Amino acid sequence: MTEPRHSHEDASDDPWETTSLKMRRSTRRAVKIYAAEHDMTMQSVLEEALLRLLSEK
Known part of the structure; x- marks a missing residue:
């Protein structure tokens, strides 16, 4: 499996x-x-949360 990307x-x-x-x-x-x-979009919150979760080992 490839590593998730952490930068843009x-x-x-x-x-x-x-x-x-659905949520x-x-x-x-x-x-x-x-x-x-936090002056963010919902998309950016979800992207950041998912990348953090995927980077856990």
């Missing part, structure tokens, strides 16, 4: 891909609030 320096060879997922309403709301409080 190589973003040109790793384009965004649209996906669809609990309360989780979505919590992510939305967190994003607003």
